[in-house]
Amino acid sequence: MTRAPDAAPPRIAVLADDLIWATRLADGVRRAGGEAVPVRSAEGLGGALGSVGGCIVDLTARAYDPLACLGSATAAGVAAIAVGQHDDAETRRAARTAGATRVYSYRALFEQGDRELGAWVDSLASGAVGTAGVAGAAGKEERA
Numbered sequence: 001m002t003r004a005p006d007a008a009p010p011r012i013a014v015l016a017d018d019l020i021w022a023t024r025l026a027d028g029v030r031r032a033g034g035e036a037v038p039v040r041s042a043e044g045l046g047g048a049l050g051s052v053g054g055c056i057v058d059l060t061a062r063a064y065d066p067l068a069c070l071g072s073a074t075a076a077g078v079a080a081i082a083v084g085q086h087d088d089a090e091t092r093r094a095a096r097t098a099g100a101t102r103v104y105s106y107r108a109l110f111e112q113g114d115r116e117l118g119a120w121v122d123s124l125a126s127g128a129v130g131t132a133g134v135a136g137a138a139g140k141e142e143r144a
Helices: 019-031 042-051 066-075 089-098 106-126
Strands: 011-015 035-039 054-058 079-084 102-105
Touching: 011 019, 011 042, 011 066, 019 035, 019 054, 019 106, 035 042, 042 054, 042 066, 054 066, 054 106, 066 079, 066 089, 079 089, 079 106, 089 102, 102 106
Parallel strands: 011 035, 011 054, 054 079, 079 102
Antiparallel strands: none
């Protein structure tokens, strides 16, 4: 990790209304060296955007519009990634259009999450990522 030892870890909003995925995503952020800020609604995300450096949005939601939330994060200048069903390529493509710099299937994030989230959190901590994504990796959609 490139951040100074005394620097605060990057704060990452984790928007998921499914308790299992909310817990998995927040735990992944913590393992990656970030500070997870769990939120469960669009309003909660809106309140968190001023104090976070990134956000993860679960695309399979009933309590909020995930694409609108990705748009809100992008408009606020907060780097966003998304995770969703492996067989819903249309929603994953729409998430890229809405502002997600990376979109993972649940399986890909489950299998590669520590490495992928670690690199993303490190990039946030070093300032090498913004709404355009990790330097050199923007535009990449993960598949499983």
